[in-house]
Amino acid sequence: MYVASQMVKGNKRLSHTFEILILVLIVVLCFIIRLFSVIRNESIIHEYDPYFNYKLSNLLKENGLYSFWNYFDDMSWFPLGRATGQTLFPGLMITTYLIHKICHSMGLFIDIKNICIYIGPVFSVFTCILTYYLTKEVYNKKGRNSGGAALIAALFVSISPAHISRTVAGSYDNESISIFLLILCVYNWIKCLKEGTLFSVVLCSLSTYFMGLSWGAYIFIINSISLFMLAIIILKKYNIKYCIIYNVYYILTTILCLNIPCINKSIFTSIEHLAMHGIYLISNLLLFCNFITNIFNLDEEKIKNIFIKICFIIFFLIFKFLIFADKLSWSHRSRTLLDPTYASKHNPIVASISEHQPTTWGSYYFDIHLVLFFLPIGLYECFKKNANIELFFLGIFTTLCMYFSSLMVRLLLIFSPFVSILSSIGLSSILSTLIEFADKPREVKLADFDENNKKPEDKCSTNNNSVKQNINNAKLETKQEHWNENENENKDVVENNCNNVIKNKIKEKKTPNEISENKSKLIIISILSIIVLLFFLGVLIILHSTWCASIAYSESNITFYSRNNEGGRYINDDIRQMYKWIKENTESDSKIIAWWDYGYQLNAMSNRITYIDNNTWNNDQIANIGLILSSNEKNGYEELKKFDPDYLLISYGGYSKNSSDDLNKFLWIIKIANKKYNFISPLLYYYHENAHPLGSNATSFMANSILYKLSYYNITNEKVKGFDYARKIEVPKIQNLKYFEEVFTSDIWGFRLYKIKQFV
Known part of the structure; x- marks a missing residue:
């Protein structure tokens, strides 16, 4: 090494x-290591926001920078629209x-x-x-x-x-x-x-x-x-x-x-930019302080300390005034x-x-x-x-x-x-x-062996002779002591005792070179052990990262693997199936209500008008959609008339075992609506924030809500068999809808599209 x-x-x-x-x-x-998703599946764009980014990249390619910079999207956030080029x-x-x-x-x-x-x-x-x-x-x-x-x-x-x-x-x-x-x-x-x-x-x-x-x-x-x-x-x-x-x-x-x-x-x-401006003022005051001290030959250290204290007091007062006066x-x-x-x-x-x-x-x-x-x-x-x-x-x-x-x-x-x-x-x-530490010379410099300036060969021979003489002297002394104490003892026992004492004295008389050699071996073994341990940790890091890249972070939310009741593996492609059906079977000017998570994808992949999306810039409009989803059919329909939509899209994961469907987001939908409409309280729908009172335990507000009914409508058919596999509950029958008509449900029931009846 x-x-x-x-x-x-x-x-x-x-x-x-x-x-x-x-x-x-x-x-x-x-x-x-970042290509697992392409190798295992296909070349597709993942997640929600990327579809909006892709749509605008395509727009930039087709129409140029000027059109992109001034683009107004009238197909999102209907009827308000969005000045996209100025807000991204x-x-x-x-x-x-x-x-x-x-x-x-x-x-x-x-x-x-x-x-x-x-x-x-x-x-x-x-x-x-x-x-x-x-x-x-x-x-x-x-x-x-x-x-x-x-x-x-x-x-x-x-x-x-x-x-x-x-x-x-x-x-x-x-x-x-x-x-x-x-x-x-x-x-x-x-x-x-x-x-x-x-x-x-x-x-x-x-x-x-x-x-x-x-x-x-x-x-x-x-x-x-x-x-x-x-x-x-x-x-x-x-x-x-x-x-x-x-x-x-x-x-x-x-x-x-x-x-x-x-x-x-x-x-x-x-306020996020306030520190930048404050430090700019302080640095300029310090430069001014340096200029003053050089011109008038003042005590630089003293002047700087005074200036720094004054600057921080002024900056603190400005900061306090601007924040508490709501100026920023x-x-x-x-x-x-x-x-x-x-x-x-x-x-x-x-x-x-x-x-x-x-x-x-x-x-x-x-x-x-x-x-x-x-x-x-x-x-x-x-x-x-x-x-x-x-x-x-x-x-x-x-x-x-x-x-x-x-x-x-x-x-x-x-x-x-x-x-x-x-x-x-x-x-x-x-x-x-x-x-x-391992590369340091192993020789130990000892003053006792350098006094006579002997050659290494002479030093070694002298050391060996002295050691032999010490061993012989020790042997004679030990034998004499034991023979004087008890002359009748067994001679073999005496010899064994002598040998033990001799070994101990040999250890005591080891040369510094031998001690240094043993220490060096111990140090090298310790260092190698630490390096092997670090190498093992490095291997664990690489294995974990490879697993994350291949499994955890390469699964697309567009197409992903699921397992059926028999344990068989299949590809869940409900999202693209639903968006393709909407694009091919609805009018080009159709207006579709869906929760904001799906706004970007719905607009980019189906090219249809949406009311809210992932930009979440208008909290009031999102709260309005939350009110519609959490209301009963009659009240929800009255609210829908104000927006004049054609369809309502629901995400349901009870059959595909998708835990990120709209029912699992329902608590947040209610909380968002509650910020504008105080009468929509989570306690009317949930016994507790962490509980799921669905199925037979559902409250009357929950069981009558539009989101609940549209998710579980006709769920007791032969295919789904009235069971919610995501939440592991049996679902009561919901057969009749007055204001909505089911027009399409994806193969694995991941998405359900309902047409809103007119003039009911």
Whole structure:
């Protein structure tokens, strides 16, 4: 091991080639591990939001950027519509459009749908490579094995389950490219701290701008940089260069973000951006303080302390006035991050989304796995006394990620690349320490053996003679003692006792070289055991990540595997069957009511008018649909007349064993309706929030509600046999509907479409 490491160290070109070769293998693994969904099923787009993104990407390709930017969607949120081009993050669509243009200019005529499907795995490769260079940048110091740490970081990121969940083939969402952009922002900011050039600051601002175009988490990066500046000011680690860098970054980023329609003036009116402005003022006051002290030759330390105290008092007063006077606005998601109970109390729409729930330890273990165990060592490397400023920033950023990921499970995605980087630094630190310790010379320098400046051969012979003489003397002394005490004792016993004493004295007279050799063997065995243990943990991480990629995160909610009552496996394709039937058998101007989860898919795959969708921008309209679903037939029909719909779509999982159907969401539907209509109380439908009073135990409000009746209508036929397999209950007969007519039910009863009768 020592010889091999010295050979690699001695040949930099060989070392670099070896690193690049390993990085290529990691990149290949990163790409292919995300293709399980395509290999096992087919090339399709997953989930709900990606279908909306695909629809707009297709629109951008067909009509160009100007039409896309000013697009108004009159087929969603009927009758209000939505100014789509001004209310979304267009970065993903623009990136897809540019890739499509580049491919066609090179003669590669790739359909835009395939680009949408594979953009996640492609950008995960870019993320993996950038993670490698970021780790080398922050951990590059004399005596450190930055290449090894960088390769481990690239491996951890490439197989991180949290990262895989958003970058598998078919996952066409904002996060598919935004994690790469997030790491790019961090990388460019670290380059700013290191180089301090105008070019590096411009690159950092541009990457933040593109992050703002693509995902709402741009707020996280600008606030993290602001908090880092605040930390180095408080700890007095700042200098003039850092203040100037931040000022240029602030000005450029603010100007660029003003040109993003979905951000625009909110950069000045929302509390999420307040820290950015405050730190800008403080940094300029510090620059002014430095100017004053240089002009008038004042005590710099004293003046700075006074200025810092004044700045913080002013900033605190402004912050307090703006927040408590309601001059600035919070977004619901930001409030949820500061107060995890806020959404459940004040905004059930946000609370109903599983991604917005607080993170459990099980989620950490599942999505981060054993990589998390090495994080404390990486944080120690960042915050120890002699750590460089780049590592210090990375430590602050990762700590913020760790805190916010505990409040919202979707933020594990942001945490995963940085826990991978710091864990790789921690693991590399352990391995480097062990290998350096094992590579130390085994010879022990002893002053007693160097006094006469003898040759090694003379020393060895002298040592051997002295040992032999000591053994003979010990033998004679021991024999004499025993013969004097008892001359009649058995001679064999005396000899045995003599031999035992001689062995003990031989042990006492062992040479330091022999002791050193034994200790070296013990140390090497211990080090090898630790390395084998770490290798075993690495294998467990890879196996777990592969399982997550192939099973947990490659199952599409469009087509997925289910099992029938006999245990047979079949593909559940109800969703596409229903949307295809709607597209082919209903009028092109048909208006369909469905819960907001299915709005994007219904609009994109069936090309029909919808009332609510996954954008959830109008809480009142969502509450109106909740009121309709929770009302009885007569009252619900009166409410339906106000919207003039043609059909009502219900998701039912009682036969296909789908636990995410509308009945399981009914509690949230009622809570959302209750925010506008106080007479819709969950206690009228549920005995307790965690109970399911369905079937024979259903309350009168539950049994008469439209959602309940349309889900269980004609459920007692020969195929379904009146049993709800998802909730494991028997269902009473519901045969007569006055205001609704069943027009289509999918093969496995996953979706049911009802026509709303006119003039009843």
